[in-house]
Amino acid sequence: MLFYSWKISYSQHGRYGKFERWKTINNEGDARMEIAICGVADVPELASLFVEMENYYFGHGVVSYDDMSTYLADKVFSTYSGVTVVGARKNGVLVGFATFTLMFPAPLCSGQAFMKELFTSEIARGQGVGKSLIRFIANFAIKHGCSRLDWTAEKSNPKAGAFYLSLGAALIEEKQYFRLEGGISKSFLHVLSDHQNRADQMVAYGHRKKQSMPRQS
Numbered sequence: 001m002l003f004y005s006w007k008i009s010y011s012q013h014g015r016y017g018k019f020e021r022w023k024t025i026n027n028e029g030d031a032r033m034e035i036a037i038c039g040v041a042d043v044p045e046l047a048s049l050f051v052e053m054e055n056y057y058f059g060h061g062v063v064s065y066d067d068m069s070t071y072l073a074d075k076v077f078s079t080y081s082g083v084t085v086v087g088a089r090k091n092g093v094l095v096g097f098a099t100f101t102l103m104f105p106a107p108l109c110s111g112q113a114f115m116k117e118l119f120t121s122e123i124a125r126g127q128g129v130g131k132s133l134i135r136f137i138a139n140f141a142i143k144h145g146c147s148r149l150d151w152t153a154e155k156s157n158p159k160a161g162a163f164y165l166s167l168g169a170a171l172i173e174e175k176q177y178f179r180l181e182g183g184i185s186k187s188f189l190h191v192l193s194d195h196q197n198r199a200d201q202m203v204a205y206g207h208r209k210k211q212s213m214p215r216q217s
Contacts, residue, residue, distance in 0.1 A: 038085040045094040095124035098133040113141035115151035
């Protein structure tokens with residue numbers, strides 16, 4: 001897993017009017033691209049793209065369209081998910097998406113944006129969709145007081161790494177990435193239980209030691 005960071009500022013990327021929605025024209029000038037924050041109403045379109053992403057990374061048929069639709073509505077767009085979904089449309093067709101979150105605190109009273117997913121449909125790759133989505137997120141983050149945009153990429157995907165570096169992102173080699181996985185609740189409970197047992201033992205030891213000390217007259 002590689003960790004990338006993109007320092008962002010107004011002078012570096014400019015503004016695009018309303019951050020919730022903006023339009024641009026691709027290099028060929030033959031198709032309009034619209035970038036907009038998505039909501040629950042976009043689940044039917046998003047589900048198809050999310051299924052395509054799952055098929056791309058994990059094999060065809062791993063998740064059904066119906067299951068993905070339910071997952072998006074109940075989890076991704078739930079009150080507690082903390083993630084924003086951004087979609088890219090060309091000629092009205094949803095061809096890419098990204099997910100991100102804004103995190104506080106960060107150094108010098110700023111914030112940090114973190115991009116979790118970035119995916120472009122096969123029919124639109126190489127047409128600037130990914131770059132437009134990242135630019136949108138960067139500008140949105142600036143508006144809300146963030147000074148950097150971070151994300152990760154797999155070491156097994158050097159093409160993606162080269163693309164990110166071409167945007168001016170820095171590869172943060174000194175960072176370490178940690179994970180609890182596979183029965184995460186059990187892992188947490190085991191760690192917490194172990195720490196609690198040690199704390200209880202220390203308290204009990206201190207109590208016994210105090211009781212064993214001779215009283216001073």
